[in-house]
Amino acid sequence: MFKGAHRGDSFFKNNIFIGILVFALWYGIFESFANYAVLNDNVKHINFIMSLRNGEKIKTNNNLIYAGRTKNYWFLYNRKTHFVRALKNDNVSIIDFDEILK
Secondary structure, three states: OOOOOOOOOOHHHHOHHHHHHHHHHHHHHHHHHHHHHHHHOOOOEEEEEEEEOOOOEEEOOOOEEEEEEOOOEEEEEEOOOOEEEEEEHHHEEEEEEEEEEO
């Protein structure tokens, strides 16, 4: 069933399917736990006021929290509705950072 290691070959190299399965499970569990911990634990979150190009202002609070950022997007998580709002960097004109929420 499993190929053994011969002459220095690793177990995962000989059993590539098992290596991919182990990596996929590890990644899925780790990513899910990390996302859950960031959004649901009582940790300190960044508080800021985001001014958009259309004149709208978004202020984070204990309900609407900063969930992350990529090169092109900002992500805000609403704890009550469990929705994530993605804002494109092109739509954001100014970010005013305030204090860290406790």
